[in-house]
Amino acid sequence: MRHVLFAVYAVICLGAMTWPGYAWFGNSIEPYVLGVPFSLAWVVGWVVLTFLALVLYHVAGELSESDGREED
Amino acid sequence: MPSPIVVLGVSGVYLVVCLVLGMMPSRRVSGTAAGYVAGDRSLGLLVMYFITGATIFSAFAFLGGPGWAYSKGAAAFYILAYGTLGFVPFYFLGPRAARVGRTFGFVTQAEMVSGRFGKRSIAGVMAVISIVAFVPYLALQIKGAGYVLFAVSDGWIPIAVGGGIVYTVVAIYVLRSGVLGVGWTNTFQGIFMMLLAWGLGLYLPYRLYGSVGEMFARIAEVRPEMLLAPGLDAAGNPWNWGEYSTAVLVSIIGFSVWPHLFMKAFTARDERIIRRTVVLYPTFQIFLVPLFLIGFAGVLFEPAPAAPDQILPHMLMNMEIPAILVGLFCAGALAASMSSGDAMVHAAASIGVRDGIVEAIGIKIDEARQRTYIRYLVVVVLIAAYLTAVAYKGSLVQLLLTSYGAIVQFMPAILATLYWRRATGVAVLWGMIGGAAVTAVFFVFQDLRPFPLHAGVYGLLVNGILLVAITLATRSDSPQRDRDFIEIAGTP
Secondary structure, three states: OHHHHHHHHHHHHHHHHOOOHHHHHHOOOOOOEOOEOHHHHHHHHHHHHHHHHHHHHHHHHHHHHHOOOOOO | OOOHHHHHHHHHHHHHHHHHHHHHHHHOOOOOHHHHHHHHHOEOHHHHHHHHHHHHOOHHHHHHHHHHHHHHHHHHHHHHHHHHHHOHHHHHHHHHHHHHHHHHOOOOHHHHHHHHHOOHHHHHHHHHHHHHHHHHHHHHHHHHHHHHHHHHOOOOOOHHHHHHHHHHHHHHHHHHHHHHHHHHHHHHHHHHHHHHHHHHHHHHHHHHHOOHHHHHHHHHHHOHHHHOOOOEOOOOOEOOHHHHHHHHHHHHHHHOOOHHHHOHHHHEOOHHHHHHHHHHOHHHHHHHHHHHHHHHHOOOOOOOOOOHHHHHHHHHHOOOOOHHHHHHHHHHHHHHHHHHHHHHHHHHHHHHHHHHHHHHHOOOOOHHHHHHHHHHHHHHHHHHHHHHHHHOOOOHHHHHHHHHHHHOOHHHHHHHHHHOOOOOHHHHHHHHHHHHHHHHHHHHOHHHOOOOOOHHHHHHHHHHHHHHHHHHHOOOOOHHHHHHHHHHHHOO
16 A cells, blocks of 8 residues: 555656646746745755655555565 | 865865765674675664765766756756656655565675576666766766866866866775775765755855845846746747656656665664655755755855856855865865765776676675775776766756666666566567667667657656566576565565
């Protein structure tokens, strides 16, 4: 389950940082976020989200490993 | 303007410190090739983290990042985008590679692939592609070092001479101590670079515009096109989404299979360290943000630098900034160049000898002799990269994108090696050759591309199709070996 969720996240993230997600939703100067144009803040936001997603995925894996249910 | 003498003095002291730190660990590694190449498989999380971070946090980030933000605006954000997901495949590939590495004694990526398929010619082809990819990447680092010394010496040290001096230092410490030396200097330089990037990234907009917000507001007024993706191309016209998106895609796919990064799977102490390094990696990306701020700070800066990639040192030398600070910057940028350059030249030479000479051609030489040959090749690769750096006139980022077109061709082979039991050696071999050839053709003749996408995408497509088609048409010479290999890769 965590594998599927993470894969879905990765695809969405890739689409959001390139065409079409970036072009449609992230590509404007305003609103400024902490003084930075939205186009930059958008990508930075995905960096932070990806870090969180990786932490979640990793911790979930370690937990299921200690339960002895982990296959790989 | 800060005094060039003080600036160069501070940088000089810094280089000496690096040299000393880089030489220290050489006593602790065993005298075997596995010791020199893989550091006896003993790297812990802290060193792994910084070795990976600093390896990528290179002259490319420190000069190329600001250079692109300055000249191409939002196009530079591609660097941030690819680094975000770029290391993620390694979370899966790394532990698998570590397992087969431990069992079969692999220390390079190509040894692993040719070992899986029992096909030595694969190692030879991978050695050639690796070195082809490393030369422009190294050239980028050398040119970056040259730019820094050129700008801070007020043009007194020509780019070719500066790059030459810095890379002589790199050659000395790589020749002395191999990978652990590389590890410790990177830890030291990694921390230093992070502090410096944030310091300058916040200080320059503050000094020149009052605040980061003010700076962007001014740019939005005068040159709004700089702040919208996909930014501008080399000629200053709007770049297209196809090239932007495929630059991100090719870089993400290629990132984990860079031989010097992939080899870390064989140097890590255990699998958890590999996974944690990947999880922590996006934190390094945050340190790219101040580098973009620096580049944007230069957009409205007068006078303009001789080349966009010199924007950062150029601004520093044309502002009232204490010489000691500029010296520290200069040292940091050199550190960025050196810490990436050393890992690359070390990897390129190890690969050339172990994969090219020992594995592919099958010349039997003992471990001590291998170390000697690796040292010779270090010098040869550095000279090739140096000549490329002197001859090349374009931007640093373009050099990197060129390298990625070649390196990305490894990904199908690595996936087949670690995951696909049915895959055959001849399919992997011809997939790689076909992919590399197509990429090379479309790279040289850009106009032949059916759509304006990164040349590596076409190569990757051909590579994947050949790999699957030939696999289905051929049979493995040892199904038992394939089964065992995949079994070991999948068993923690």
